[in-house]
Amino acid sequence: MQRILIFGATSAIAAACARRWNALGAQLFLVARDQTRLATLREDLTVRGGPRATIETATADLADLSTHIGLFDAAERALGGLDIVLIAHGTLPDQTACEASIDTTLEAIQVNALSYVSLLTEAANRFERKGNGVIAAISSVAGDRGRKSNYVYGAAKGMVSLFMGGLRNRLAGKDVAVVNIKPGFVDTPMTAAFEKGALWAKPDTIAKGIVKAIARRRDDVYLPGFWGLIMFVIRHIPERLFKRLSL
Numbered sequence: 001m002q003r004i005l006i007f008g009a010t011s012a013i014a015a016a017c018a019r020r021w022n023a024l025g026a027q028l029f030l031v032a033r034d035q036t037r038l039a040t041l042r043e044d045l046t047v048r049g050g051p052r053a054t055i056e057t058a059t060a061d062l063a064d065l066s067t068h069i070g071l072f073d074a075a076e077r078a079l080g081g082l083d084i085v086l087i088a089h090g091t092l093p094d095q096t097a098c099e100a101s102i103d104t105t106l107e108a109i110q111v112n113a114l115s116y117v118s119l120l121t122e123a124a125n126r127f128e129r130k131g132n133g134v135i136a137a138i139s140s141v142a143g144d145r146g147r148k149s150n151y152v153y154g155a156a157k158g159m160v161s162l163f164m165g166g167l168r169n170r171l172a173g174k175d176v177a178v179v180n181i182k183p184g185f186v187d188t189p190m191t192a193a194f195e196k197g198a199l200w201a202k203p204d205t206i207a208k209g210i211v212k213a214i215a216r217r218r219d220d221v222y223l224p225g226f227w228g229l230i231m232f233v234i235r236h237i238p239e240r241l242f243k244r245l246s247l
């Protein structure tokens with residue numbers, strides 16, 4: 001039975017992953033910031049999972065890096081060890097507000113990049129010592145190339161992607177997989193203000209892909225898969241043309 005630690009568990013995508021893993025009989029340790037929403041998620045999973053479900057929880061503001069080691073310790077104590085870590089929390093900062101304020105920019109980098117660096121490092125060190133495990137984190141297609149409409153968020157996600165590539169290289173000789181999830185547009189509370197179109201996916205579609213990618217110990221995963229082709233094209237547009245586009 002797999003023991004799974006999820007950071008940002010009340011995110012629409014992570015909650016959908018938790019429901020899928022719960023149905024497969026996994027033991028879960030869920031970390032989220034909002035106590036009420038976390039309790040509701042736990043109750044829902046407990047009802048669905050029945051008497052054999054193990055759902056442990058902790059609340060934390062993950063931008064506060066000093067909480068991280070304690071959360072890993074608590075999860076290992078509660079589940080008797082860990083097999084999978086999924087890092088999913090995040091914010092979509094207002095790009096214009098970031099341009100006007102370095103503090104707003106750094107806050108966005110703190111939660112979307114530096115907190116990931118801290119959690120990924122702790123997960124990597126623990127799984128390296130143990131000799132196995134799967135570390136997964138949700139980056140984004142936005143991290144593949146900087147563009148004017150969201151380059152603060154994109155830069156944070158780009159850092160997560162590069163950092164995970166390095167970790168994967170470091171851990172290649174061990175039985176530790178590092179799975180970088182890059183979703184495209186997903187219809188969640190984070191994107192509630194956006195008009196939806198043909199490229200948009202539902203959180204459960206992304207969750208299905210995440211659970212499968214982790215089971216297969218994949219490397220970089222675009223979700224849905226067609227984003228791999230879109231981003232291949234976007235990454236290959238020459239910069240002298242790209243810088244003039246309104247994206």
Ligand SMILES: NC(=O)c1ccc[n+]([C@@H]2O[C@H](COP(=O)([O-])OP(=O)(O)OC[C@H]3O[C@@H](n4cnc5c(N)ncnc54)[C@H](OP(=O)(O)O)[C@@H]3O)[C@@H](O)[C@H]2O)c1
Nearest residue numbers: 010011012013033061062063088089090140185186188190
């Ligand atoms: N939606 C998309 O189109 C899309 C595309 C690509 C990648 N992603 C990524 O997918 C992941 C999940 O996002 P989502 O779309 O599922 O959005 P969501 O439902 O809005 O979830 C975001 C979650 O992050 C949590 N969070 C934010 N700041 C936090 C902090 N300082 N400490 C702890 N938790 C914090 C939020 O908690 P509170 O409820 O307490 O605010 C919320 O549970 C994120 O990393 C996001 O960047 C999303």
